[in-house]
Amino acid sequence: MEGNEGHRLREIGAKDSFLFAPISSLSILYSHRFLIQNLLKRETKGRYTNSFLGYSWTVLEPALLSAVYYFLFIMLADNPDRYYPAWVIIGVIVWTCFGKCLQSTVTSLTRNASTIHLVYFPRIIFSYSSIGSTIWTTMMSSLVLLPLLLAYNVQISWQLLLVPLAIFLAAFNAVGLGLLLAPANCINRDIEHLIRFIVRAGFFVSPVMWTWDMAVERGWAADVIVWNPMVFPITLARDGFMGHVTEFPVHGVMISIAWGLLMWIIGSALFSKFEHSAVKYL
Amino acid sequence: MSEQSIVVEDVSLSFPKKKSILQIFKKTDSSNFLALNSVSFSVKKGEVLGIIGRNGCGKSTLLRVIAGIFSPDTGQCRSAGKISLLAGLGTGFTGHLTGRENAFLYGSILGHEQSLMKELMKEIISFSELEAFIDEPLRTYSAGMKARLGLAVASALNPEILLIDEVLGVGDPVFKEKSKKKILDMVAEAGTVVIVSHSFDLMTSICDRVIHMNGGEIKFTGDPKEAIASYYALEQGRK
Numbered sequence: 001m002e003g004n005e006g007h008r009l010r011e012i013g014a015k016d017s018f019l020f021a022p023i024s025s026l027s028i029l030y031s032h033r034f035l036i037q038n039l040l041k042r043e044t045k046g047r048y049t050n051s052f053l054g055y056s057w058t059v060l061e062p063a064l065l066s067a068v069y070y071f072l073f074i075m076l077a078d079n080p081d082r083y084y085p086a087w088v089i090i091g092v093i094v095w096t097c098f099g100k101c102l103q104s105t106v107t108s109l110t111r112n113a114s115t116i117h118l119v120y121f122p123r124i125i126f127s128y129s130s131i132g133s134t135i136w137t138t139m140m141s142s143l144v145l146l147p148l149l150l151a152y153n154v155q156i157s158w159q160l161l162l163v164p165l166a167i168f169l170a171a172f173n174a175v176g177l178g179l180l181l182a183p184a185n186c187i188n189r190d191i192e193h194l195i196r197f198i199v200r201a202g203f204f205v206s207p208v209m210w211t212w213d214m215a216v217e218r219g220w221a222a223d224v225i226v227w228n229p230m231v232f233p234i235t236l237a238r239d240g241f242m243g244h245v246t247e248f249p250v251h252g253v254m255i256s257i258a259w260g261l262l263m264w265i266i267g268s269a270l271f272s273k274f275e276h277s278a279v280k281y282l
Numbered sequence: 283m284s285e286q287s288i289v290v291e292d293v294s295l296s297f298p299k300k301k302s303i304l305q306i307f308k309k310t311d312s313s314n315f316l317a318l319n320s321v322s323f324s325v326k327k328g329e330v331l332g333i334i335g336r337n338g339c340g341k342s343t344l345l346r347v348i349a350g351i352f353s354p355d356t357g358q359c360r361s362a363g364k365i366s367l368l369a370g371l372g373t374g375f376t377g378h379l380t381g382r383e384n385a386f387l388y389g390s391i392l393g394h395e396q397s398l399m400k401e402l403m404k405e406i407i408s409f410s411e412l413e414a415f416i417d418e419p420l421r422t423y424s425a426g427m428k429a430r431l432g433l434a435v436a437s438a439l440n441p442e443i444l445l446i447d448e449v450l451g452v453g454d455p456v457f458k459e460k461s462k463k464k465i466l467d468m469v470a471e472a473g474t475v476v477i478v479s480h481s482f483d484l485m486t487s488i489c490d491r492v493i494h495m496n497g498g499e500i501k502f503t504g505d506p507k508e509a510i511a512s513y514y515a516l517e518q519g520r521k
Contacts, residue, residue: 008362008363009289009360012348034394034395034399035391037390038386038391042374042376042379042383045378046376046378114373115391119351119367121393187298280297281298
């Protein structure tokens with residue numbers, strides 16, 4: 001490139017330093033918005049084709065799942081808390097959002113191998129559009145909370161907006177790790193199987209079937225569990241549902257947000273560094 | 283001296299062999315597969331360059347390096363102007379979306395703007411001869427219909443450098459003629475073109491120069507007829 005002044009030739013595939021990747025990924029999002037919009041449409045429309053109930057499944061799935069967990073918990077623990085079904089349903093919704101975001105980002109390159117081989121555009125678009133589609137379906141799922149509000153006679157308040165915020169946070173917590181592992185998954189598919197296991201195991205380590213308050217009652221448990229970055233989003237959504245801003249400890253909030261931010265920076269930097277060599281394995 | 287549009291300098295590219303358990307039983311060495319071996323050439327502005335060679339000789343890989351899909355291990359590849367690769371018509375086509383939605387999806391994958399796609403939709407429908415079918419799901423389409431839709435969208439491409447990888451020869455004879463004409467129109471319009479094809483008649487008629495590749499290396503560059511002769515000489519020698 002140097003010594004070619006006045007020449008219009010530019011190196012193909014030349015990129016900014018990967019250190020700027022988080023910032024440039026945002027500008028990629030904007031410049032390719034029409035493409036992302038179409039990819040989103042494909043993913044969201046594809047999810048429920050040829051099904052009679054269609055989009056209702058986004059609401060039905062967490063509702064049915066929560067019913068199962070509810071009975072399981074009642075049998076095991078005889079829980080007196082009448083809000084427990086609501087806690088579980090919110091936990092399932094927010095955790096599923098995290099899990100699906102993580103899995104779809106990790107597999108975003110491998111699932112789109114045929115497109116990647118035929119046309120070039122920044123591959124991070126695949127990852128972001130799968131995240132977008134998961135956020136969209138999770139938002140639809142969270143509509144199940146509206147009848148629940150009526151059932152519990154909970155006042156509708158502005159704090160309800162904390163629920164979508166929590167969903168965003170859950171997705172954000174998954175992005176970085178997903179981007180980090182997506183190129184590695186091209187080389188070795190063990191990654192996606194490992195992630196599937198982690199999502200299942202994480203279900204129990206995160207407050208899906210239990211709550212932050214239950215951990216606090218155990219004393220020391222809360223000190224350990226606060227390091228799980230998914231505790232805050234789930235707790236935030238539950239508090240929002242009840243109409244109060246969370247009383248979650250500040251350092252726990254910081255841990256969750258710092259994890260998301262740090263992983264996003266590292267993840268997008270490494271994604272842009274390794275995507276080129278990774279696609280040769282597809 | 284006329285302006286260069288594409289400059290490929292000493293480009294090498296190897297594909298890693300898959301790590302699989304089966305590899306233990308095979309006694310092949312585990313080194314990488316060298317798809318391109320220090321390839322150098324340049325294309326002038328307005329030139330139509332053909333690439334021929336047997337299957338697996340690296341033709342398509344070379345086009346993909348120029349398109350930016352694969353980045354070379356060594357060497358570099360420079361270009362002036364917007365590049366589009368025409369390969370595998372209908373990338374991203376999805377059965378459950380309608381023809382219209384797929385046209386938008388494919389168009390956006392190829393880098394068309396939304397406003398352009400809206401403008402072109404009428405033309406796309408008439409060229410693909412789909413008419414009322416355009417709002418039916420793609421899974422109800424025949425292979426020929428998909429190919430027609432793909433070409434209709436792709437032909438809206440208006441790049442400064444056009445790369446074509448074996449896209450001729452789909453559909454019935456009438457459409458085949460029509461698509462050949464369309465691609466020739468695109469070639470004429472784009473100016474700078476690199477085309478990979480096994481159709482030697484086409485190559486001699488449209489190419490200014492032809493490269494003959496073998497085993498990831500350039501064997502011959504120059505006059506189309508001589509390049510084809512070089513190809514046959516090599517293939518006959520193989521027997």
